[in-house]
Amino acid sequence: MFSEIRLPAKLENLGKLLQSILSAAGEERFDSLRVNQIELCAEEALVNVMNYAYAERSGDVHVICRDDNDQFIIEIIDEGIPFDLTRMDEPDTTAALSERSVGGLGIFFMRKMMDDVRYRRENNRNILSLVLNRKTSGNGPRE
Amino acid sequence: MQFTTRKENDVLIAGLAGRMDAVTAPDFDRQFKEWFSGGANLFVFNLSELQYISSAGLRSILAAAKQLKEKSFLRGLRDPSRRFLNFQASTRSSRSAIPRSRQSAA
Numbered sequence: 001m002f003s004e005i006r007l008p009a010k011l012e013n014l015g016k017l018l019q020s021i022l023s024a025a026g027e028e029r030f031d032s033l034r035v036n037q038i039e040l041c042a043e044e045a046l047v048n049v050m051n052y053a054y055a056e057r058s059g060d061v062h063v064i065c066r067d068d069n070d071q072f073i074i075e076i077i078d079e080g081i082p083f084d085l086t087r088m089d090e091p092d093t094t095a096a097l098s099e100r101s102v103g104g105l106g107i108f109f110m111r112k113m114m115d116d117v118r119y120r121r122e123n124n125r126n127i128l129s130l131v132l133n134r135k136t137s138g139n140g141p142r143e
Numbered sequence: 144m145q146f147t148t149r150k151e152n153d154v155l156i157a158g159l160a161g162r163m164d165a166v167t168a169p170d171f172d173r174q175f176k177e178w179f180s181g182g183a184n185l186f187v188f189n190l191s192e193l194q195y196i197s198s199a200g201l202r203s204i205l206a207a208a209k210q211l212k213e214k215s216f217l218r219g220l221r222d223p224s225r226r227f228l229n230f231q232a233s234t235r236s237s238r239s240a241i242p243r244s245r246q247s248a249a
Contacts, residue, residue, distance in 0.1 A: 105198035
């Protein structure tokens with residue numbers, strides 16, 4: 001499967017972008033828990049682009065959903081300032097409440113819920129890939 | 144998002160329902176401000192009717208809890224959000240379950 005959508009990186013487009021990702025994920029026979037995890041991680045990645053990628057100009061966020069052998073890959077692409085989300089520190093979940101910050105929580109969720117999270121910088125673009133192992137059981141040819 | 148409230152003695156029990164994402168979290172911020180400026184300062188937030196919460200929602204709840212200091216409790220939040228936003232002390236063991244390999248590359 002292959003689907004893509006490209007829209008201005010504005011919060012008002014979050015719903016449309018998520019809908020596109022969820023409809024692609026819907027074709028992959030993921031269970032509802034997995035779909036919820038995809039929705040959450042996709043929001044985290046998209047909102048990060050919307051809030052930080054374009055400092056002094058507006059720009060687009062481009063989302064590609066595709067299969068790669070046994071994996072379902074969601075690529076979140078922007079042309080903003082170089083930023084590797086996968087290098088963010090995780091939040092300290094043991095800190096006292098008054099010291100607690102939610103910086104890094106997005107990548108914390110992604111690492112916990114996705115099978116892999118990859119970043120690459122290519123042709124002046126940030127490409128963040130959320131990778132899920134596809135179900136190989138069921139009625140597919142693999143069984 | 145939808146909000147419900149009831150009072151038990153001095154405690155405001157605030158029910159949050161629906162989706163708490165980057166788009167709707169500001170609704171909670173506004174609502175909390177209203178409750179707080181209305182004089183409430185002891186809260187229980189019941190999140191069991193929340194269908195969805197992202198880090199934007201957690202950020203808003205954390206900001207409210209910080210403002211209230213020790214005078215708030217959370218109810219009905221599921222993992223992994225609960226693990227992150229546990230108002231009581233989180234355990235060290237839950238933290239070590241997180242893969243750290245990528246972070247060490249930074």
